[in-house]
Amino acid sequence: MKIWDKFGRRDADKIIFTGISYTGSRSNQEDAANAIVTAAQDLGYGSNDVDTVRKIMEGCGYVISV
Numbered sequence: 001m002k003i004w005d006k007f008g009r010r011d012a013d014k015i016i017f018t019g020i021s022y023t024g025s026r027s028n029q030e031d032a033a034n035a036i037v038t039a040a041q042d043l044g045y046g047s048n049d050v051d052t053v054r055k056i057m058e059g060c061g062y063v064i065s066v
Contacts, residue, residue, distance in 0.1 A: 002056045003036075007049070015040050015053065033062035041066070 019036030
């Protein structure tokens with residue numbers, strides 16, 4: 001996981017699991033990717049870190065709208 005490589009297991013898990021908790025039964029993978037970026041923002045990560053998460057998600061082909 002590219003996020004793990006950048007943030008380490010503990011922070012990556014925190015960002016990813018928080019983001020996934022923002023999704024629902026009708027969410028798709030792109031919704032989840034956007035939720036993960038939102039989680040990084042909500043958890044108080046700095047703009048450089050949030051931008052890193054955004055770029056990782058965009059690099060996987062997701063359109064990030066947050």
